[in-house]
Amino acid sequence: MNDIEVRQYFQERIDRLLAHYASSRNKYETIWSFYRNQMPQCIANCTNEGKKYSPEQSIDGPQGIYWIGSHPKILFVGREHFGWYGPTQWEADRVSICCSPLEFAFFTVSSMGAYWAIIKELTQEVLALGLGDWDAVLEKVAFTNACKCLADSGTLQWFLHQGCSNSGYLRHEIKTVAAPLSVLFTKSYNLSGTIFAEDTTKLMESDDFCVLRMGEQVLIECAHPGRQSIEWRARLKGIMAQYLDGAEPEREPDA
Numbered sequence: 001m002n003d004i005e006v007r008q009y010f011q012e013r014i015d016r017l018l019a020h021y022a023s024s025r026n027k028y029e030t031i032w033s034f035y036r037n038q039m040p041q042c043i044a045n046c047t048n049e050g051k052k053y054s055p056e057q058s059i060d061g062p063q064g065i066y067w068i069g070s071h072p073k074i075l076f077v078g079r080e081h082f083g084w085y086g087p088t089q090w091e092a093d094r095v096s097i098c099c100s101p102l103e104f105a106f107f108t109v110s111s112m113g114a115y116w117a118i119i120k121e122l123t124q125e126v127l128a129l130g131l132g133d134w135d136a137v138l139e140k141v142a143f144t145n146a147c148k149c150l151a152d153s154g155t156l157q158w159f160l161h162q163g164c165s166n167s168g169y170l171r172h173e174i175k176t177v178a179a180p181l182s183v184l185f186t187k188s189y190n191l192s193g194t195i196f197a198e199d200t201t202k203l204m205e206s207d208d209f210c211v212l213r214m215g216e217q218v219l220i221e222c223a224h225p226g227r228q229s230i231e232w233r234a235r236l237k238g239i240m241a242q243y244l245d246g247a248e249p250e251r252e253p254d255a
C-alpha cells in the first residue's frame with residue numbers, strides 16, 4: 001500500500017460514514033439538542049459527586065450516543081467505555097462530545113475486544129446478517145450508554161448512574177432511535193425496576209432477564225455480556241429473537 005492508496009481507502013470510509021450519518025441525521029440532531037438542555041447541569045452534578053467521593057477523582061466524559069443506523073432493529077445500551085477522551089465541558093467540547101463517539105463505527109472497534117465479539121455474535125444470529133458486509137450491519141444497529149458521565153471506580157459509577165438517569169438521556173434515546181428492540185446491559189443498575197418501572201408493562205422476568213414493553217418498543221434488561229456463559233448468550237439470543245418477532249407486526253409471515 002502506498003500513501004495514495006491508504007489515503008483513498010480512508011477517504012472512502014469517510015464518505016461512507018457521512019452517508020450513514022446523513023441517513024440518521026434527524027435522530028442525532030434530536031438527541032444532541034436534548035444534550036444541549038441537560039448536559040451542563042449533569043456535568044456539574046456528576047463532577048460534584050466525584051469530588052465528594054475523592055478530591056482527585058476526575059469524571060470521564062460526558063460522551064454522546066455512539067451510533068444510530070439508518071434502520072435500527074436493535075439498540076444496545078451499555079458497553080465498555082473506560083479510556084475515553086477524559087473530562088470535557090459541554091460549552092467548550094460540544095462538537096467532540098457529539099461527534100467523537102461516531103468514530104466507534106470505524107476506528108475503535110478493536111479496542112472493544114470481547115464485548116464487540118459478543119455484539120457481533122448477537123447481531124449476526126438474531127438478525128441473520130453476514131458480518132462480511134459491515135456497512136449493512138451498521139444500518140441495523142444502534143449503540144449508546146445509559147450513563148454519560150463515567151468513572152473508573154465502580155462505586156462512584158453507581159452514583160453517577162443515578163445522576164445521569166435523572167437527566168433522562170436513556171428514555172429519550174430509546175424513543176428517538178425507535179428500534180423495536182433495545183437490549184440494556186444494565187441489570188446491576190436495575191433500570192427495569194426504577195426509571196422504567198412506571199410506564200412499562202412487564203412481559204417476562206427471570207433471574208437473568210427482564211422484558212418490558214414501552215409503547216411499541218420492547219426492552220430487555222440483563223447483565224453485561226462480557227463474562228457470561230455460552231448458555232446465557234444462547235438464552236439471550238432466544239429472547240431477543242422471540243420479542244423482535246413480536247415487536248414487528250408489519251413483518252411478512254413466512255410463506
Ligand SMILES: [Zn+2]
Pocket residue numbers: 042043046062148149160163164
Ligand atoms: Zn452525568
